[in-house]
Amino acid sequence: MLQGYHNRRFDADFLTTQKVIASGKLGKLQELEMHYDYFRPEVPESVTEFSVDSSFLYNHGCHTLDQVISYFGKPDDVHFDLRQLLGDNRMNDYFDVDLTYDDVKISVKSSYFRLKERPSFVAYGDKGAFVKETKDRQEEDLKKFYLPDHADFGLDRPQDYGVLSYMEDEQYHEEKVVSEVGDYSLFYEALYDTLANGAEPLVKEEQTLLLMSLLEEGIKSLGK
Structure with a gap:
């Protein structure tokens, strides 16, 4: 069996955003922004030659684009803006995919040069915003061993909760949304269920092929 990881x-942020969209409080979804930023200039600065395998799109976009595919499916249209902020023949250290x-x-x-990170998710509907x-x-906790x-592993603190603003009955409402519990172990549980019990794979073959085609298309757009 071959399956994308x-x-x-x-x-947690992705699951929470899904919960908010499903609640209907945003109204009809119009726009969703997803950001995964770092301030790690030493990473691209240490790379002196361009490599597809080490590109930011391949290493990080593979996960964020998969989130989009898993929830929304195949897009009608895609536009790529990939950059090498340190110059030609350097690392792909920035991408913006619509x-x-x-x-x-x-x-x-995503960018390697964001001293102040953008929100991880921003969702806009015709009645509200999140x-x-x-x-x-989870990754931050794992890096700290x-x-x-631990019972509170990966859990958001109250100050990390997202804010939902919406109109209802001509009244403005603003509330914090308790974050869903992120849990990477669910990926392995699903994989085991597929191998041991014949359950449908979590990551479908067609989703993996679509993701691969988007990554390849994105890299080809670099420098155009």
Whole structure:
């Protein structure tokens, strides 16, 4: 069995944004912005030759674009803006991908040069908006060797909760949204269920092929 490794389908910020969209409080979804930023200039500065395999789009866009595909499916149209901020023949260290689904626009953006990170998710509907400032905490905890055997592993703090603003009955409402619990172990549970019990794969073959084609198309657009 061959399956793409997409544990980030179980990121807390992504799951929480899905919950907000499903609640209907945004009204009809119009636009969704997804950001995954760093301030790590030493990474691209250490790379002196361009490599597809080490490109930011391949290494990080593969996860954020998969999130889009897993929730929205195949886009009607895609526009790529890939850059090498340190110059030609250097690392691809920035990307901005716009995907269109009917009249909904999804923007996926990442940069290695963001001293102040953009919100991880911003969703706009015709009745409201949702802003989730902080990313999922699981990777951060793992890097500190704070492991899943801790009860609060990966959990957002109240100050990390997203803010939902919406109109209802001609009244303005603003409320914090308790974050969903991110859990990368669910990816492995789904994989086991497929191997042991014949369950349908979490990551479908057609989703993997679509993602691969988008990544290849994006890299080809570099420098055009």
